Amino acid sequence: MTDYTARRTMMVDTQVRPSDVTKFPIIDAMLSVPREPFVPDRLREAAYIGENLDIGGERVLLEPRTLAKMLDALDIQPTEVGLDIACGLGYSTALLARLCDFVVAVEDDAGRAEEAQALLSEHGVDNAAVMHGPLAEGAAKSGPYDVIIIQGGVAEVPAALEDQLREGGRIACVFAEGTLGVVRIGYKLDGVVNWRFSFNASAPVLPGFEKQDVFAL
Secondary structure, X not given: OOOHHXXXXXXXXXXXXXXXXXXXXXXXXXXXXXXXXXXXXXXXXXXXXXXXXXXXXXXXXXXXXXXXXHHHHHOOOOOOEEEEEOOOOOHHHHHHHHHOOEEEEEEOOHHHHHHHHXXXXXXXXXXXXXXXXXXXXXXXXXXXXXXXXXXXXXXXXXXXHHHOEEEEEXXXXXXXXXXXXXXXXXXXXXXXXXXXXEEEOOOOEOOOOXXXXXXXX
């Protein structure tokens, strides 16, 4: 029988801590939240490996290192409200729920959204709600948000999501650039999101986050 608890501890000790993620709430969350229930059954044995997991439909579950470093860079506070874009089956939402006061997650696949909500409820996550809808549109009715995290690559961030970020809030995502990518953290000041480099990472670009062509007459 697979000892997932031991694998989870090894994941934190070999992938997360060595990546300079030291905030106790993040370490505690990643040690406490099981990863294997939040992946397709065929991937359970691979749930703790150090790479992005293909969950189907050109979507991935971000590797533990990338997700942990994004959470660390966001410096999430327990009184804040978070928005989790492209939550998949809810693993990232379960982690955020341990760091935030409340989390709204968005998933564009109806079946996956329903399964994510069921899994979160099954694992006692009662401060998160999964919404079904286009990823690029976010969940404006429940905003604004103190932190937004995008679980996949972007070529550019839609203005609709930046608009849902509260003044003084932060947003994290992987910008696809060439063969690699970079994680940037955006800080909203005076109504404008200013982006800063955080670290290198990669992920496939999510639907709705492709570069928009601008045609000039």
